[in-house]
Amino acid sequence: MVAIEVRGLERSYGDNRAVRDISFEVNEGEVFALLGPNGAGKTTTTEILEGFRSRTAGDVTVLGFDPASGGRAFRERIGIVLQSCGIVETLTVTETIGMYGSYYEHPRPVGELIELVELSEKPNALIRTLSGGQRRRLDLALGLVGDPDLIFLDEPTTGFDPSARRSAWRTIRNLCDLGKTVFLTTHFMDEAQELADRVAVITAGEIVASGTPGDLGGRDVAPATITFVLPAGTPADALPALPDGSWEVDGSRVTLVTGSPVAAAYRLTGWAIDLAVDLEQFAVTPPSLEDIYLRLTGHSEQAAVL
Amino acid sequence: MNRDLQLALRQVRYEQRAFWRNRTAAFFTFLLPVMFLFIFASLNGNDPVKFGGGEVPFVTLFVPGILAYGIVGTTFGNLAINIASLRQDGVLKRIQGSPIPRWVYLVGLIGSACATTVALAVVVLLIGRVGYGVKPPLATAPGLVVMILLGTAALSALGLAICSFIPNRDAAPAVTNAIVLPLSFFSGVWFPVDKAPRAVRVIAECFPLQPLAHGMQYLFLHKVPGPGLTLFDSVRLGAWIVVGVIAAIRFFRWAPRGT
Numbered sequence: 001m002v003a004i005e006v007r008g009l010e011r012s013y014g015d016n017r018a019v020r021d022i023s024f025e026v027n028e029g030e031v032f033a034l035l036g037p038n039g040a041g042k043t044t045t046t047e048i049l050e051g052f053r054s055r056t057a058g059d060v061t062v063l064g065f066d067p068a069s070g071g072r073a074f075r076e077r078i079g080i081v082l083q084s085c086g087i088v089e090t091l092t093v094t095e096t097i098g099m100y101g102s103y104y105e106h107p108r109p110v111g112e113l114i115e116l117v118e119l120s121e122k123p124n125a126l127i128r129t130l131s132g133g134q135r136r137r138l139d140l141a142l143g144l145v146g147d148p149d150l151i152f153l154d155e156p157t158t159g160f161d162p163s164a165r166r167s168a169w170r171t172i173r174n175l176c177d178l179g180k181t182v183f184l185t186t187h188f189m190d191e192a193q194e195l196a197d198r199v200a201v202i203t204a205g206e207i208v209a210s211g212t213p214g215d216l217g218g219r220d221v222a223p224a225t226i227t228f229v230l231p232a233g234t235p236a237d238a239l240p241a242l243p244d245g246s247w248e249v250d251g252s253r254v255t256l257v258t259g260s261p262v263a264a265a266y267r268l269t270g271w272a273i274d275l276a277v278d279l280e281q282f283a284v285t286p287p288s289l290e291d292i293y294l295r296l297t298g299h300s301e302q303a304a305v306l
Numbered sequence: 307m308n309r310d311l312q313l314a315l316r317q318v319r320y321e322q323r324a325f326w327r328n329r330t331a332a333f334f335t336f337l338l339p340v341m342f343l344f345i346f347a348s349l350n351g352n353d354p355v356k357f358g359g360g361e362v363p364f365v366t367l368f369v370p371g372i373l374a375y376g377i378v379g380t381t382f383g384n385l386a387i388n389i390a391s392l393r394q395d396g397v398l399k400r401i402q403g404s405p406i407p408r409w410v411y412l413v414g415l416i417g418s419a420c421a422t423t424v425a426l427a428v429v430v431l432l433i434g435r436v437g438y439g440v441k442p443p444l445a446t447a448p449g450l451v452v453m454i455l456l457g458t459a460a461l462s463a464l465g466l467a468i469c470s471f472i473p474n475r476d477a478a479p480a481v482t483n484a485i486v487l488p489l490s491f492f493s494g495v496w497f498p499v500d501k502a503p504r505a506v507r508v509i510a511e512c513f514p515l516q517p518l519a520h521g522m523q524y525l526f527l528h529k530v531p532g533p534g535l536t537l538f539d540s541v542r543l544g545a546w547i548v549v550g551v552i553a554a555i556r557f558f559r560w561a562p563r564g565t
Contacts, residue, residue, distance in 0.1 A: 050403060072405045080403040086395030090327035091320065099320045102313060103406040126327070146405070 001028040002061075003150055003181040004049060009058035011044050018044045020205040021058070026198075028149075031172070031182040033196035035189075037297055041205040042185050043154075049183065050080055050152055063150055076105055079148035081139050081156055089128040093119055096127060097141055104146035113141040116171060132159050140171065150181045157191060169194055189290040199289075203297045217292040224261040225285045226268065230254050231277040240271040310410050317406075317414025322421055325384075334479070335384045336426055339376035343369070343430060346496070347438050357498045362527055369434035370522035371495040373427060377457050378490075378515055380422040383482045385415065385465030391475040398560050408560070416462050423458050443525040449534020450525050456543035457518035463550025464514070470557040489515050494523070514546040 004026035011019040019041045026032040036042045047053040048060060051067035051074065060067060065074040087096055094110055101107030114123055117137040122130065130138065136159060143151055156172070157165045172195055175182060186192055192199050193213045200210035201217070209217040229252050230236060236249040245258045258264045261284050272279050326332050347365045354361040392398050401411050434440035443450055468485075472478045492499065492510035499507055510516040521539035524530050 052399070052402065072407065075403065075405040078403075080400075082396070082399070082403070084396045085400035085403070086392075086397045087400075088320075088324045088392070088397055090324045095320065095323065099317075100400075100404060102316050103404045105405075142400070 002026070003028045003030070003063060004032075004183065005059070005061045006045075006049075007059040009045065009048065009060060010056045011041075011048060011053070012056045018205055019048075019055075022202070022205070022207045024200055024207060024210060026181060026183060028181050029176065029179050030197045031176055031184060031195050033184045033186060033192040033199040034202060035186065035192055035199055035293060036202035040203045040297075042202055045202065046152060046154065046183070046185055050078065051075070076146060077149045079143035079146055079151040081143035081152065082154045083139075083158065084154075085139065087127050087135065087138065087142075090126060092124050092126055093130075093138060094123045096138065097145055100142050101145045106147055107145050108147045113145060116144070117141045118167060133161065133164050136160065137164075137168070140168065144175075148180070150183065151175060153182060153184045155186055156184070157186075157188070165191075189288065189293055193289045201293060201296045208296050209292075213289050216289065217296050219287055219289065219292045221259075222287040222292070223257045223259045224287065226256040226258065226261060226264055226283070227285070228254055228268075228282040229280040231272075231275075231279065234275075234277060240267045242267065310407060313406060314410045314413040314417060317411060318417035318421060321414055321418030325388075325418060325422065331384065331388070335379040335422065336376075336429075339372050339379060339426065340429060340433065342375075343372045343433055344437075346372070352438065355498055356500055357523070357527070358500070358529070365434065365438040366440050366526055367498065367523055368496075369430060369438070369440045370526045371519050373430045373454075374457065374493075374515060374519035374522055375486075375490050375495045376426045376430060377423055377454065377518065378461055378486050380426055381419045381458050381461040382465040382468070383479075383486060384419050384422065385462055386469040386472060386482050387475075387478040389415065389466065389469040390472040390478040393469070393560070393562055394475045402560055412466070416466075419462055419465075420458055423454070427454060440526065443528055443530075443534060445528070446525050446530055446532075446534025449530060450522065452533075452535060453518065453521045453525070453540070453543070456540060456547065457514065460514045460543050460546035460550050461518075463547060463554045467550055467553035467557050470559045473563065486515070489513050492516070493519050495519050511542070514543060517542040 002025050004024075006025070007023050009019055009022050010017065022041075022045065034042055034045065044053060048055050049062055049067055051070055054068055062070070063074065063077050067074060091099065093114065097110045097113055101110060114120055117140050119134060119137055119141070122134065127135070127138070136156070140156065143153070153172070157168050160168060169191070172182060182195075184192070184195060196213055198210065198212055199216055200207050202208070211217070214220055230249065236247065236254070239247050239254070242256070242258075242264055244260065245256055245264070248255045256264060265284055268279070346368055350364045350368070352363040352365050355364050355367060357367055389398075402408070431442050435442065468481070469478070472481050489510065490496065492502070492506050493513070493516035494510070495515070499510070517539035521536045521543070524536050525534050530536055
């Protein structure tokens with residue numbers, strides 16, 4: 001089943017085409033991440049899907065509804081976690097979750113949500129006394145209070161410390177285990193790598209690539225990098241010859257970017273064992289999602305400037 | 307429908323809790339008028355002042371006057387300032403993304419303003435009665451209730467309308483005070499304006515505070531027979547309800563400016 005279907009979506013503000021003819025699908029039970037730099041059209045696209053903004057052209061179906069006219073029945077089934085949404089400062093955590101829960105037909109129990117987002121020590125604290133991270137966790141609770149089938153998460157872990165991020169990721173993965181669909185926007189490539197089943201990269205209003213985090217933009221066939229520290233007393237020209245590519249030596253640090261990392265690593269390690277030398281910090285690294293993302297977005301940024 | 311009504315009532319309860327815990331809001335909208343009542347009544351005592359061609363005891367005139375001023379604060383001022391800040395903080399945006407119908411949420415906000423108004427009316431009338439022997443017009447009580455209702459409706463609608471012209475939270479109290487304070491002097495809240503220049507009185511009569519204050523003052527002076535409604539005052543408040551509702555529908559914005 002398809003949770004979100006977007007065909008030929010366009011949104012213009014005057015002469016500015018913020019979103020240009022984009023199409024994608026998100027399947028039920030999937031975590032889909034929309035990646036892109038600021039001003040790329042991420043927020044516009046997301047807010048059209050959430051029903052906050054109108055579109056100029058194209059077809060959008062979310063859980064079988066047109067979000068522009070879905071109304072109450074549509075909003076019963078979605079949960080929204082936006083950075084730009086505030087909370088009344090003089091209610092407590094329990095009151096706030098209870099209040100937003102009362103808007104839904106089948107709210108999740110308040111206590112269960114407080115536990116889920118790890119605010120158990122703060123049930124009766126006023127919102128104005130919460131830290132930034134605690135507020136973001138309350139945001140997540142408010143996004144989940146209606147027990148939605150589809151959750152929109154706008155940069156859910158911005159401002160979190162590393163351990164809070166890990167626990168937020170656990171919470172989000174738990175949602176998927178319950179069969180929920182998650183539409184995520186993020187700046188953090190490790191977050192997309194960790195959570196997303198599929199990602200799409202949007203720049204200048206257009207989707208320039210989509211796929212799994214593993215194969216986005218040809219990541220699965222892109223060259224890998226081999227690095228190590230040159231053993232002391234070994235000259236650089238003593239390194240083994242290679243079928244393609246060449247060693248790049250910067251001080252004692254050696255780097256090789258190669259499309260055949262297995263063969264290169266075999267030659268290198270064989271050579272080291274023959275000479276009985278150690279290769280400190282030896283690593284074979286596939287291209288990171290971030291490398292691919294920067295290549296995809298940097299490229300189109302240049303194109304936009306030209 | 308029944309569920310939406312329950313939802314609105316529950317919203318009123320949440321808004322009331324949030325309001326009373328916000329000490330600044332509670333002070334300026336509730337305690338300040340009560341304080342003014344104490345201060346002015348203690349300073350001026352019950353000496354007679356000239357009003358409507360005769361002489362009346364000052365506090366008898368001041369209790370309904372300060373009540374009218376207080377109602378402007380609990381409805382117009384409170385709603386304009388509260389909504390400007392809810393809009394700026396994105397609370398309204400979160401409401402839009404949830405299933406609660408927008409009108410139900412607004413009814414919750416207005417209902418909460420009405421609850422504060424009722425509390426203020428009770429406290430002001432009690433202090434007037436107990437502290438200064440000002441008898442509320444029991445024979446024309448329905449007229450007093452209708453006046454308060456008309457004023458609350460008109461000023462709530464105007465609060466919803468004006469908040470769209472307030473750029474941000476910080477400007478909100480300045481905007482509402484700039485409107486309300488001068489009008490309160492022209493409208494005879496603090497002292498009778500019988501001797502004021504005609505132009506000042508005419509300007510005041512064009513705004514809703516004057517008919518609200520004047521209508522209630524006449525009731526307290528037991529000058530209105532029957533149900534207790536002064537026609538000219540009620541008609542003007544009714545007209546302001548129409549203007550306020552139309553302006554609120556025309557101008558109310560959920561999103562901050564520039565989005």
